[in-house]
Amino acid sequence: MQAEQALPIHLASMAGLMTHILAIFGDTIRPGDMFIGNDPHVAGGTHLPDINLATPVFDGDRLVGFVANIIHHADVGGAAVGSMSGGLDEIYKEGLRIPLVRLYSQGELVTDIQRLLMLNMRLPEERQGDLNAQIAAARLGRRRLEEVIARTGTDRLLRTFDEIVTRTRRRMQAAIATVPDGEYAFADVMDDDGTGTEDIRIAVTIRKEGDRIAFDFAGSDPQMPGNFNLTYNATQSAVCYALKALLDPDVPNNHGIFEAIDISAPEGSVVNCVAPAAVAMRANTCQRVVDVVIGALAEALPDRVIGAANGANTSAVFAGTDPRTGRQYVYLETLGGGMGGRVAKDGKDGVQVHITNTSNLPVEAIEQEYPLRVEGYELIEDSGGARAPPRRHGDPPDPAAGRP
Amino acid sequence: MDRTPGERIRSDADTGDVEFGDADRGMAGDGRADGNGGLDRRGRRRRHVHRFRGAQRRDRRAGDPQAPLDPGDPSEAILEGLRELQAKIGIAGADVGRFAHGTTVATNALLQRKGAAVGVVTTRGFRDLLEIGRQVRPAIYDLQVDAPPPLAARHRRLEVSERIGPDGAVIEPLTESGIAEVLDQLAGLDGVQGLAVCLLFSFVNPEHEQRLAAAIRRARPDLYVSLSSEVQPEFREYERFSTTLVNAFLQPEVGRYMQRLQAAIHDAAPRARVGIFQSSGGLMSVEKAAQFPVRTALSGPAAGAVGAAAAGRASGIGNLITLDIGGTSTDVCLIRDGRTEITHMREIAGFRIRLPMVDIHTVGAGGGSIARVEADGLMKVGPESAGAVPGPACYGMGGTEPTVTDANVFLGRLPLSLAGGGLSLDRARAEAVVTAIAGRLGVSPVRAALGIVGIATSNMTRAIRAVSTERGYDPRDFTLMPFGGAGGLHAADVCRALGIRRALVPRAPGILCADGLLEAELQENFVMTCRAPLVAGIARIAEAAAALRRQAEAWLAERGRGGDRRPRPAVPRHALCRPELRAVGRGAGGAVRRSRRRGGAARRLPRRAPARPRPRRPRRADRGGQRPLQGARPAAAGPQRPDQPGRPGGAVRYRDGVVRRGCRGRDPDLRARLAAGRHRARRPGDRHPARRHHRRPARGHRHRRPGAQPADGDRT
Structure with a gap:
């Protein structure tokens, strides 16, 4: 679930995080752990300056869920100050790649990791300050969730979460059902990728039937050398934002939205890139994806686009x-x-x-x-x-x- | 005009709603006043204090046809009220010593966007700054909603060649020919009535603004001119310019209103000293109000908060959370140590205003809030409201949707006759609409009604959290003060939800605003931006604070003289200096209150709750690091009443007010203890005396698990 005023680009930025953490750490997760990661290709991130921090919440021995947050750090090392510069053509040049690792292990700071992080970022004093803000926020969130668990009990809490997600999905589906059935297509281009490739094509075909809607990005160009590529979850953020804005601006931000929307994007394409694709400027491409989706639905929703x-x-x-x-x-x-x-x-x-x-x-x-x-x-x-x-x-x- | 028995007067809200004494407003709604007035009569042996309210809103009581809003002259309503009061009590105009007035004219002008045609003169290269603002859109997911267009269209935004640097040094001087060019362009503009002069870094060096304004005033005496270095001399230019432009927008109309008001009061009560309420919670002179009308924006709810603070002080309770529930919205405010919390940034109708303002948070939850089942099958309550017309279904005026009032009527939490018999509620209609929504939810009508009330409570609770928990205060350390049409009705639920153990209900909730006006002190705020590291630059900071103090003292000295230039007897005055600190590299500051008393009696209120440093900031790794001091804002205040050494005599009224607790169970000893004045705020670890009477904890309150006490410093 995401806060109401949070930026839409992060709708899905933490979506896959839990899956990754559970897959990598499984049974070894303990109270007081804190996981940190930013890599778009192995850690569920979208671009390196956006660092995810997640901490598990327990009820006794039982893992109930995670509290996570994300900050765009002003610099994470790499070839360019600010870690955001056009013209970079592989992820290694864009900054420090952090796979999902423990920053805190059962409440103890893993100093090795912290020293490694701070050495690779410019102006480490400031970076540490921002990181401390993330840590404090995660701790507070964990404490609040523990209070809720104490008040309502885990089973009831999880049932409530499920119910909220289910209802949100139903609400989104009800909104989707208002779009006329049919197939809609649109394509547009990114002007250039900063390394000489021009007119990078983003294409979408939308198939709408009943309360289901599917976005197919086949026909989009393969991932570009420059750093405007999107990971799948970045594409997901863009598509979900566009639909929410067009159909139901007040729908709550949670997994229920994702469940109502099918997105297929060819692996290795500009909208679903693989390592070692560079991604720092991905927000620009997200904006074009939104334009393309709105362009496709212009025919279906002429008064709302x-x-x-x-x-x-x-x-x-x-x-x-x-x-x-x-x-x-x-x-x-x-x-x-x-x-x-x-x-x-x-x-x-x-x-x-x-x-x-x-x-x-x-x-x-x-x-x-x-x-x-x-x-x-x-x-x-x-x-x-x-x-x-x-x-x-x-x-x-x-x-x-x-x-x- | 209706009269209710006893010593009360009530009249139709269409022409002027006049109450005094301890009339109850009833639950019918929140007819808000266009103005409040308080009178202070100088009796020979005792002071008489009379409060009344003049209103020009449509009457919200059942049975009255909807009357259109009568624009007319808002000051007329006030004077009408004054005349009636004089007739009723039999006082002569010459006996009125003080007149305090709060007006919503400015707020309404902004909400309706009806004000002067304004222009701007700004530094060359920056004329679009006011339009770009912070470059953010107001509703992230709404493709159709934009921030309102700027008050001055592009062709009315002029540029002048000049530039002042970040330290006040002149980078490009303002030349006579530059000024002449501006005057030329100004001459070419049609229909402009007001002008805002907004130059970069004018808060450090106002000289260019002052020269420019002087020239404009000479050449164009017909224009109202506002300077950003006078309206709001603080850094961050968009907020300063925006506030100044709003001031220019309001100046002609509010200026004229103040003139009319002053003339009229002078006729009716020639010896009265007139104070106009500011959104900061203090009073200012009519001249100041005409010069800085932006200070009266949002002053209405602020008066209620100040009245509430005074009521709390009089009962010896300094830490309050006010809960003002009307028909459509709920206002909450945090009061600490007898003072309302102050914020420095608000948005009204999409316009940013940065001034010290009583920090009131509003949510769309009230008696008329409509309960609906949405597309996800979940029930939501509000923010849409049935208003006064058609109103809740139980009003019988055509409302068909279930509202909070309908739920309360159905549950028997509201009597069927209100406002002294003036309003009767139809339970059958309430039951019908509640049953209908219950059917859609698949629950019993009682369950649905409890749900409606519960969701409304939750919305109000969230509002309270915004001013308490989110600022680092624990609501459990505060006393709830409910008022407004529906405050008392929801107080217990809100207390329970937040763990608040005590509620203080004012006996006359309907006139807390007028109370606030009378309790308010004459107040002026001075602000200065001084960026310096806390430790190394302490001398500079002290110098800045001293400069502000000198400004404050000069103002206090000037106010100390009567209108006829006779010096007044010594009055209690105090200056509060509030430095705003931020850590190096952080964007925003937090205010730390530091107070100084000067002369007069010190405030007697003892501290009832542990003071909290505010706001919490995450600790940086290098604690010894430098912390630039962002701004210092002392506020000087002097009471307007020269013949009182301490708190006003009206305090007595609240000492035996009803005090309720937010828990089930009764404690027969409590009343006696309270009467003996031995009440105190809850402290951590207190066992509640009534707990032995409980069968089980109130719903929503689970006791903490043993051993799960929060660590000190951990509580947020």
Whole structure:
């Protein structure tokens, strides 16, 4: 289950985590363990900066479930500061790959792991602080769940969870049933992958019958050399977000949604990549998948769809040494590119769309924290598409690295 | 105008709802006032305090036809109330010494988006900053919902060549020709009534803003001009600019309203000192209100919270959680050590306002909340409400959906006649709608009704958690104060759900807002941003705090003079300095309250509950690391009443108010102990005296397993 205000890109980011943990650690899981992992190919992650942390919750000897959280760390090592840079063509270059390992074993910190992690990340002080936040959150969540278990008992709790998931699935299915039966197809391209490959095709065929809906991504290009590939669960996040937004925005975020939707994506394709595919910029591709799904359903739901949005998750990373203090800095900024036009009104300028909703940093904070000067922050006129189809603007801020 | 027996007056809410004394409002709904007023009559031997409320909302009582909202002049309702009160009590206008007023004019203007046509002047290159905002969309999964368009359209956002740097240094000077260019562009704008001057880093160096504003005011005396360095001089430009723009938006209308009000009160009560309620919980002068109308936004619920805090103080209880349940929504507020908690950021109608404001959390749960079965087969209660019309089914005004009130009527938790006989409820209709929804759920009607009430309780509980648990406070350390139309009805359930052991019910819940106005002190907030590491930069921090204190003292000294320039007798004043700290590398700060008393009697309220540091932050690995001090905000307050050394005499009223506990079982000794003033807040480890009477714990309360006590510092 996921929090209401969490970013949609993470709808499925932790979906496979439990399966992986149970498969690898099975009977050796103990109270006080904490598992950490980020690798998209072996640990159920989606890209390396997003580090998962999970801790088991017990009722006596009985494993009831896990509390998990995920943080995008500002740097996890690798070739580029910020670990998010175009032009990287294998996962080894993108940063530290963490398989699922114990960070805590029965309440004791596994210092070997911690030292290994911190050595491989830039600005380890900050990374440790963020990691501590994850650990604290996991502990609090575990304590809360234990309180609930004490109040209601494990059996009743698990039955309630099942019931919630079942009802959510039924609710999603009821929403799916409102889509006209039929087969719908759409395809679009990613412009390029940063290493010279261009026009990477994402194609989907949607088959809807009764209360079942199936997404088939056959026809999508094979995974690209550049780092815009998607793991299966990243594709899953994008598809589920699109359906939820189109059909039932208030449906709760839990496994019930996944159970109601079939997704098949060819292994080794851009939407279901395998090692050693690079994935750091996967959020951009997720946005295109959303556009493609909405494009396919335009025929079926003409009043609810919107035009293609900016189709990207643009970010800029500034890094260097602050001449005022001599310390290193890394500053990640995300840029909202604008929403597609709606049936009844224009698209919204300069917002984050679809699978992301991150805020910008205030100009006054940027200039106080970093040796940077922002010269302007404005909407670019006529940077969207033509009016009908509707118009939207992009909005790149224009920070210039100032003199100290 | 109806009259109820005794010393009460009530009148139709269409023209003005006037109550005083301890009238009960009944359960009928939450007709909210457009304004509240309190009078303080200067008697020779004793003080008389009279409270009344003027309202211009439609009447929510059964049987009255729906009257359209009459815009008219909101101040008229207040004066009408004043005249009636004077007629009833027989006081002359000259006897009125103080007039405190809370208004919802600003809030309504924002909600309806009816205000001035405004423009903005900002640093070149940044005119879209107000439109981009934080670049986030308000509803993540909703493709159709956008944040509201900015109050100033793009063509009304002008740029000026100037630039100030992060330390206040001038990077690009503001030249006379630059100013002239702005005035030219301004001349070309049609229909602008108000202007917001918003330059980067003006909170560090306001000089450019001040020069620009002076020039604009000279050239265009017809314009209302707001400066961001005056409205909200704090860093993070979007919030500062947004607050300033809202101020400009409100200024013409609220300014005119304040003028009319002041003139009218001057006629009716020439010696009264007038205070306007701010959303921070204090009062300000009419002039300040006209200059900074944004401070009156959301001031309505704040008055209730301040009144509640005063009621608690008078009963010797400093830690309260207020629960104000109306027909559509529930407001909750945390009060600690007799003071309401303050937040610094709110959104109204999609507009960000950053000012110190009483921290009230609202959820869509109330007496009229509708219970529905959704597509997943689960029942939800609210946020949709049946309102006053058609209202709950049991009102008999055409409502067909089951509401919380219907459930309560069906369960016998509400009598069938309310508001002194003015409202009668139809149990048969309540039963019909509850039975219908029970059928869809496959449970008995009683089960369904209990479910409706239970879900409503759960929604209210969640609201309380948002202001308590989520901020690091344990609700069990607090006393619940229920009020509003339905507060008393749900208090026990909410207490049980949260483990709160005590509820304090004010005898006159309907006029807590007016109470709050009278109890409020004249208050001014000063804020400064000073980024410095906590240890190494302590001298700079102390200097910043001293500068703020000087501002506060200057203001207090100026207020210390009467309107006729005679010095007033010494009054209790205090200045509270609240530094906001954050750890290096973190984004947000947390306020640490540090208080200083100056002159007058110290507050007598003893600490009843362990104080909590707030808010909790995860510990960083290097504890000795530097912590830049983000902002210091002292608030200076001086009571408006010059002839009182301590708490107002009205406190006596609450001392023998009814006190209930949130548990089943009765303790015959409790009442006696309370009457003797020996009550105290629950402490960890207390055995509840009534527990021996229990057969089993209240539902939802499982005792902790032995040995499972939380470790100290572990409780959150």
